[in-house]
Amino acid sequence: MSLSFEIERGLFQLDFTDYHAILGISLEADTSTIRKRYIKIARRLHPDVCRLDNRDLAQAVLSKLVNPAYAKLSSEREYADYEVLLRMMGNRLMQEHPEVQLQSDRAKTLLQAERFEPEYRAAVEEFAVHQYDDLQRTLDAIGDLSELNYVYLFRREQKNKGWPQTSKDRRPTVPAPPRPSTDSFVEQYFQRAQSLLEQNSFAQARKELQDALKLDPNNSRCHGLMALVYIKQNEVKPASINLTLANSHATKALKLDPKEPIALDARKTLNRLAARAGGTAAKPKTKPPKKTDKGGGGLFGGLFGGKKK
Known part of the structure; x- marks a missing residue:
């Protein structure tokens, strides 16, 4: 697994960073789900838990993939901007029909499923279970999840259901509890x-x-x-x-x-x-200047110096 972490499946093929796929959560996940999932992954990648030969890779995955994804989705302002991009992506999928090759059989099935929404949620949960068990396959797992997200966005637009009006629709109305x-x-x-x-x-x-x-x-x-x-x-x-x-x-x-x-x-x-x-x-600036005349010359020398008697 390369430390460059290049993913070229699902929404990633469209130059879109799929943070939901990185965390293994559905596009409908609320803040509580996002936080719980992040904590679970962070514990899984902690140096005290990982095998010795996987620690460097685990640290790289955590710092370069997981932490940035959580930072994006846990910030209300960042999430609102990201959600706008998701809505735009859904519109693009319907209008331009960009060709994205689906490798996952589950994503192909979801594309044809009559009740795609519950099928989508179940598939995301299933793929997420072992997403970070084998770090050599983590990028493949993220790709599988992003393909599910691609199909889900497409099907939502196809159904003319669109996207929620604002991020507040899926966020708790009560103040967030301490973390x-x-x-x-x-x-x-x-x-x-x-x-x-x-x-x-x-x-x-x-x-x-x-x-x-x-x-x-x-x-x-x-x-x-x-x-x-x-x-x-x-x-x-x-x-x-x-x-x-x-x-x-x-x-x-x-x-x-x-x-x-x-x-x-x-x-x-x-x-x-x-x-x-x-x-x-x-x-150097406070060093006194060298005296050039031996007598009491100069203004004060003339006034007070005088000649020795």
């Missing part, structure tokens, strides 16, 4: 990043924090720790970009939480480094 499970995954990323930072594994620590921030972009602790990572990296291999990025993350963290202790430590260190750099740069 402790997602927070726990962010905390796991954070703890691993701390441990890696102590081992001076800066690149790996950054990767853990980047994954955490994909789940929770406004996590002040993660931004604060990211600032420290860049500061520590600068101590080993000085580069102005390290301090620039450290400053950016520290500023972001303190904007989110002015009392965030990690970010405050990072800010103190950055201020100290800036003061030291400023002092070094100012030294």
Whole structure:
């Protein structure tokens, strides 16, 4: 399985990233279903669960496929934009009839099924069960699911049922409950990043924090720790970009939480480094000029110097 993760089946053939297929959920899934499915996949791909020879691949699948899909579908604004694209895709399927070769027998059957909607839901659930069991076949499983989504979109338009008016039609009307499970995954990323930072594994620590921030972009602790990572990296291999990025993350963290202790430590260190750099740069300017005349010449020399008696 290539780490480029190129999928050329179903909606992917039409230059459309099928995030529902990546997560193994139907196009009708609500926010609760999306969240539960993501948590299940993330646990399945966790380093403590995967076989040793699959850990790198599992991490790549999680960071390059699963996390971006969840970030897109869990954000109300992002999801609303994505849903508009789905509606446009459905219209395109009816108007242009783009040729998409279906490889899955289940998708071919769905294309002819009289009661296609329940058949579609059942097929998605069936395909999703083992979607991430064998990572060597995960792209094929995503392709199977995207073919089902392609057929479902086509059949909906064919039936003139169209697409729901807005994303709110399928979202709970009550405020969303707290998401402790997602927070726990962010905390796991954070703890691993701390441990890696102590081992001076800066690149790996950054990767853990980047994954955490994909789940929770406004996590002040993660931004604060990211600032420290860049500061520590600068101590080993000085580069102005390290301090620039450290400053950016520290500023972001303190904007989110002015009392965030990690970010405050990072800010103190950055201020100290800036003061030291400023002092070094100012030294040549404060060096007194050499005197060129031996006597008390000049304006003040003429006034107060005088000649020795």
